[in-house]
Amino acid sequence: MAKQERFKTSYPGVFYIEGNAVGRAGTERIYYIRYKREGKLTEEKAGRQYQDDMTPARAAGLRAQRIEGKQKSNQKKREEQAKLADRWTIERLWNEYRKHLPGGEATKTDISRWQLYLQKGFSQKEPKEIVRLDVDRLRINLLKKKSPQTTKHVLALLRRIINFGVDRGLCPPLPFKISLPPVDNIKTEDLSPNHLLALFAVIESTPHQTAAAMMKLALFTGMRRGEIFKLRWDDLDFHRGFIFINEPKGGKSQKIPMNKNAEEVFSTIPKTSEYVFPARTGGPRKDISKDLREIKVAAGLPANFRPLQGLRHVYATMLASSGRVDMITLQKLLTHKSPQMTQRYIHYRDEALRRASDDVDDILNDAMRPKEGKIRAIK
Secondary structure, X not given: OOOOOOEEOOOOOEEEEEEEOOOOOOEEEEEEEEEEEOOEEEEEEEEEOOOOOOOHHHHHHHHHHHHHOXXXXXXXXXXXXXXXXXXXXXHHXXXXXXXXXXXXXXXXXXXXXXXXXXXXXXXXXXHHHOOHHHHHHHHHHHHXXXXXXXXXXXXXXXXXXXXXXXXXXXXXXXXXXXXXXXXXXXXXXXXXXXXXXXXXXXXXHOOOXXXXXXXXXXXXXXXXXXXXXXXXXXXXXXXXXXEEEOOOOOOOOXXXXXXXXXXXXXXXXXXXXOEOOEOOOOOEOOOOHHHHHHHHHHHOOOOOOOHHHHHHHHXXXXXXXXXXXXXXXXXXXXXXXXXXXXXXXXXXXXXXXXXXXXXXXXXXXXXXXXXXXXXXXXX
């Protein structure tokens, strides 16, 4: 290949060749600089006339910075980039870890936690560069603004990312254990019979009928807030009596029974979109907290009661307290991944505990009664 002609400029050590323009017709100048630093002569590309907006003056400025050591040579930059490409930083591990996530709401939440709390402070560090103080600072800063539960989730995500890399031989483990803050998040959200009566009275008369229908579904089916928001008409099987839940919190799509109360709620909702509760744009609804809050206040519900999440809890508590539903069935109705989640979520009502205590009385009294003329001795 013939050597291209070089053209001098009025600046020492700056020349150019002519080549095909990038992104446009015709030709453009490609500027180069020559300089010597620490006894080594270097010749490298400064930039293209149009693509990089390069001029002889700008090229001369780059040359001066190279000579003074204020800017690295192109070769040095390439070497450092190649070195960086071999580093398994937390960000690189996270990008690889994301490919193995199941998708759905849980993945979206992890992405949000990464972007909000981990990316800024940890993205460019390798696990071996993380010290205990880094994690301690993260924990302390989070606890100043966020709940212990949120803090626990963020730290657990950081731990999962690193463990993912360790399991695949991409990085060494941390020399210390990431300890998670204790969380007492067992929150009993139950409503008294009077609260339920007041709530239904408001639901029947409120102008916020979309919010009212959502609250009914949460109580009748135990569906999560996000599952109700993204529910489609195609997810409803009226013939077999099932509701299909796509990408629930547990990750795997499932189905739950559609009882008569839920079916009646659906029958009152007009079909204006593929979604049962569409936003004004026709897409899935993102929020309805204002209307829910007005219904809650009008019904006189507790201030800390969460309208949709709380009614899911009421649904679960009523079933658990009835004694008619075993824990495995309840787990499936709530679409929990494990029975431990169901056990942790459900809190039996006081009257259910009192009934159990009364049963003990009955059993003991029965055991102490004379049978067939004999007195049973209890040792």
